Every structure is written in C-alpha cells, then in structure tokens.
Amino acid sequence: MTKIDELIQELCPDGVETFPLEECCNILDKKRKPVTKNSREKGEYPYYGANGVQDYVSDYIFNGKFVLVGEDGSVITKSGTPVVTWAEGKIWVNNHAHVIEEKSGTMLRYLYFYIQTIDVTSLIHGNIPKLTGRDFRSLKIALPPLEIQREIVSILDNFTNLTAELTAELTARKTQYGYYRDKLLEVETDIHKYTLGEIATVTKLAGFEFTNYVTYSERGNIIALRGLNVKNGKLDLSDVKxxxxxxxxxxxxxxxxxxxxxxxxxxxxxxVAIVDEEDKYYLAPNVALIRFDKKILLPQYMKYYFQTTQFWDKQIRRLLQSSSMQNIPMEKIRKFEIIVPPFDVQNRIVNVLDNFEKICSDLNIGLPAEIEARQKQYEYYRDKLLTFAETGNTILSRAEQSRAEQSRAEQSTN
Structure with missing residues (x-):
C-alpha cells in the first residue's frame, strides 16, 4: 500500500468529495486586460494568452502564482482536456485565458494538475472554440484533504522537474546545433553567388488548376502538400488531404x-522541407515548389542554408510584405541571393548537419525519446493519482454545505 493509499484510508475512507472549481480557488477573470499587438510596448514581462506566452510587455497586472486555462481559441488538447499553463511572477494576461489563484484549503499546484485531467469536450462550442466563464467556474474538482494534495503534488512535481531538465538539455543542444549550422554555412568570398531563379525552378500551383482539377478527400494514397505540412525542415503528415x-x-x-x-x-x-518519395505528392496552394539544378546544388544543403540566421536576417525578413497575412511574392523568392560552395563542400556540410540534426530531433534515439517517455509516464501517473472514489452522498458546494449544516442546527434546537 502506498503512502497516498494509507492517507486516503485514514483521512477519507468513504471517498473524496467533489466541488465546483469556483469553490476551490479565486477566479480573477475580471482583472484581465487585452492589449492589441500594435499597442503593446516591448518589455520584460510575459504577456499570456490562451496557450501560454504570446509576447513580452513593459508592464504587468498580476504578481504571484497563477494557473491559466484557455478560454477561447487554443482551449482544448487532442485528448479533450483544457489547455493549462502555470505562471509565476509579474505577468500580463489577456482575455483569452481564465486566471485563478490559490484559496485556503486547496493547493494551487494541485488544481494545476487536476484540471489537466478533466474532459471538457462537451463544454467547448462555437466556430472559435470557447470554454465559457460559467462552464469554467462549474468544473468539478475532486478535493481530498490538504495532506493528500501535498503528497500528490510532490510526486507529480518530481516528474515535471525531470522532464523540464531533459527539455532544457535538448534546447541547449538545438542552440548548439543552430550555432554550428550557421558557422558551417557562413558566406565565403571566393565562391559563386547566384539568384535562386538562375539555379532553380520556382513556381506555385495556379488558382485555376486547384479550382478546376483538384478534389480533396479524407482518405487515399496521393497527398496534396499544403503549407501546414511543412515544418522545421521536414514534412509533417499529421494532417493531410x-x-x-x-x-x-x-x-x-x-x-x-x-x-x-x-x-x-x-x-x-x-x-522548408524536401520531398523524399516518388509518385505520392502534389503541390497545394500557399506553398512554393523549388526544383534545383542538381549539377550545381544539393537540395539538402539548401534546406540547411534556408534555415540559417544570416539568410533570415538578410533576405526573408526584409522582403516580408505586411497584409492581412504575411507573404513573399514569387518574383522576390526568385531573387534570393544564394552562395554556392563546391560540391564536395556541400556534401561535407550536409553529412555533418544530418548527423547533428538526428541527435537533436529523432524521436527514436537520445533526449527526444527520453522526454517523450517521461511525458507519457507523467500523464499516466497524473491520471492515476487524481482518480478517486467519490462519496456516495450528493455533492454540494461549500456554501450549500454551510447552509445545510446551519439548517440542521436550527432544526435540532426546535
């Protein structure tokens, strides 16, 4: 028998009572304040939205420890639970996240973990997903005595701390990888310079082709690759048409x-991403095809080249057009200036960066696999630890319980 089992048997042998969330914490939604992006003054304080930090601003409206839960927009995970963020210190929160703070009798850290286990699928509605204030306040929280809460929080914090340490290690490796990638691809003066249009075909899917000849379906074998399928140098096939x-x-x-x-x-x-299979993919709108002259350039070399800091700083950022959505016209993409080293140099750079990237990114080896395993372990124990046998009685709010007790006392004196 575990320590938690012993505590439950001692402190709540008949089950754990459940209360509305609003009875377990202070809800601070009325203190939130949205600020448009153009009106924000840059600074050191985190500016939170539905799914975490959105920006940094020069002032704050909260100071302490808080749990933030997505209200509209990014409010639900793939498993149907709320998007929950832990926030500490001086912060600003817009009106896309509910804000709660600790209240006597309930550990805020316990609520942080518990809310992550609640299925809110039936509560999320609208074209823009929303967890309303009313539904949020009414979420049911199984609330064991404080001693049990502390023990659960201690166990789960150990899991999250280990995952945080591993994630920090992986972040450091990726930073190191980015540094060496940029150093390997630094511009040299004694090699050839071209515009992209001179050494590659650059094109996009014409509107009439898409409208007249493309039929999307949810199943099949041939995929139209869209912009959302291109992420971090790789094809992401988690959502395809x-x-x-x-x-x-x-x-x-x-x-x-x-x-x-x-x-x-x-x-x-x-x-950017490189196509790695034949007879499987076609071009979709909003993503360009770049087909290099392979006598001059290795596509894998260019994948790394396009991700370097110097390429972004000198070419992409200065060409971005502001409209309702950021974009770069096709004619400007064709004018990208490309530094082309000898073929053997390209090969050496690709081999080095391929190996380094695999260490950082491959989910089958190294730190990413360890982080994924620890996250699954954490989620398993979180759900297990936060599942209780409930009391057989009808569960009342604390206010209702107080009124019921007062009524029974009055009846006993009559």
Missing amino acids: YIDKSDFSKLERSKLHIGDMLFTYVGTVGQ
Whole structure:
C-alpha cells in the first residue's frame, strides 16, 4: 500500500468529495486586460494568452502564482482536456485565458494538475472554440484533504522537474546545433553567388488548376502538400488531404519528385522541407515548389542554408510584405541571393548537419525519446493519482454545505 493509499484510508475512507472549481480557488477573470499587438510596448514581462506566452510587455497586472486555462481559441488538447499553463511572477494576461489563484484549503499546484485531467469536450462550442466563464467556474474538482494534495503534488512535481531538465538539455543542444549550422554555412568570398531563379525552378500551383482539377478527400494514397505540412525542415503528415480522385492529366506541373523543395510563402513564411518519395505528392496552394539544378546544388544543403540566421536576417525578413497575412511574392523568392560552395563542400556540410540534426530531433534515439517517455509516464501517473472514489452522498458546494449544516442546527434546537 502506498503512502497516498494509507492517507486516503485514514483521512477519507468513504471517498473524496467533489466541488465546483469556483469553490476551490479565486477566479480573477475580471482583472484581465487585452492589449492589441500594435499597442503593446516591448518589455520584460510575459504577456499570456490562451496557450501560454504570446509576447513580452513593459508592464504587468498580476504578481504571484497563477494557473491559466484557455478560454477561447487554443482551449482544448487532442485528448479533450483544457489547455493549462502555470505562471509565476509579474505577468500580463489577456482575455483569452481564465486566471485563478490559490484559496485556503486547496493547493494551487494541485488544481494545476487536476484540471489537466478533466474532459471538457462537451463544454467547448462555437466556430472559435470557447470554454465559457460559467462552464469554467462549474468544473468539478475532486478535493481530498490538504495532506493528500501535498503528497500528490510532490510526486507529480518530481516528474515535471525531470522532464523540464531533459527539455532544457535538448534546447541547449538545438542552440548548439543552430550555432554550428550557421558557422558551417557562413558566406565565403571566393565562391559563386547566384539568384535562386538562375539555379532553380520556382513556381506555385495556379488558382485555376486547384479550382478546376483538384478534389480533396479524407482518405487515399496521393497527398496534396499544403503549407501546414511543412515544418522545421521536414514534412509533417499529421494532417493531410488526399487527391486520388483529381484530374492528374491537368496537374503534371504540380507533381512533386524526390529532391524537390517546398517553401511556404504565405502565413508562416520560410518553412522548408524536401520531398523524399516518388509518385505520392502534389503541390497545394500557399506553398512554393523549388526544383534545383542538381549539377550545381544539393537540395539538402539548401534546406540547411534556408534555415540559417544570416539568410533570415538578410533576405526573408526584409522582403516580408505586411497584409492581412504575411507573404513573399514569387518574383522576390526568385531573387534570393544564394552562395554556392563546391560540391564536395556541400556534401561535407550536409553529412555533418544530418548527423547533428538526428541527435537533436529523432524521436527514436537520445533526449527526444527520453522526454517523450517521461511525458507519457507523467500523464499516466497524473491520471492515476487524481482518480478517486467519490462519496456516495450528493455533492454540494461549500456554501450549500454551510447552509445545510446551519439548517440542521436550527432544526435540532426546535
């Protein structure tokens, strides 16, 4: 029998009572204040939204320890639980996150862990997902005695601290990787310089092709690669659209081949990935195809080149156009200046960076696999530790209990 089992048997043998969230904490939503991006003054204080820090500003409206829970926008995880953030110190919170602080009788850290286990799927509605204030205040919290709360928090904090240490280690390695990538790809004066359009075909899916000949479906084998499928130098196939029923005779220009690069030019600009399979992918809107002259350039070399700090600082950021959505026109992409070292140098750089990237990113080895395993372990024990047998009685709020006790006392004196 564990210590928690012993405590439950001693302190609440008949089960753990459940209370509305508003009875367990102070809800500070009325103190929140949104500030538009253009009106924010840059500073040192975190500016929180529905899913964490959105910016840093010059002032704060809260000071202490808080739990933030997404109200609208990014409010629900893939498992159907709320998006929950722990925040400490001097902070600003906009009106997209509910704010709670500790109240006597309940540990705030306990609430932080417990709210992560609540299925709110049935409470989220609207075109923009929303967890209303009323539904938020009414969330049911199983609340054991403080001694049990402390023991649970201690165990779960040990899990989260270990994961945080591993994540910090991985972040340090990625920073190191970025440094060496930039150093390896620094501009040299004695090698060739081209515009991208001189050494590559740069094109996009024409509107009429998409409208007239492409048919999307949720199942199939042939995928139209969209901007959201291009992330951090790789293809992300977690959300894809299939086009097996499209008129491929009209889409030959959009067919992708091994070694083709995808480059996002609308919205999240500048993400790149390399096509690694034949007869599987076609180009979708809002992402460009870059097909290099392979006698001059290795596509894998260019993938790394496009991710360097110096390329972003000198070329992408100065070309970004502000509209309703950031974008770079196709003619400006073709004018990117590309420094091209000899082929053997490109090969050496690619080999070094491929190995380094694998250490940092491959989920089958090293720190990423360890972090993923620890996260799953944490979630398993969190859910297990925070599942209690409830009391058989009807659960009343603390105010209702107080009124009921007062009523029984009055009846006993009559």
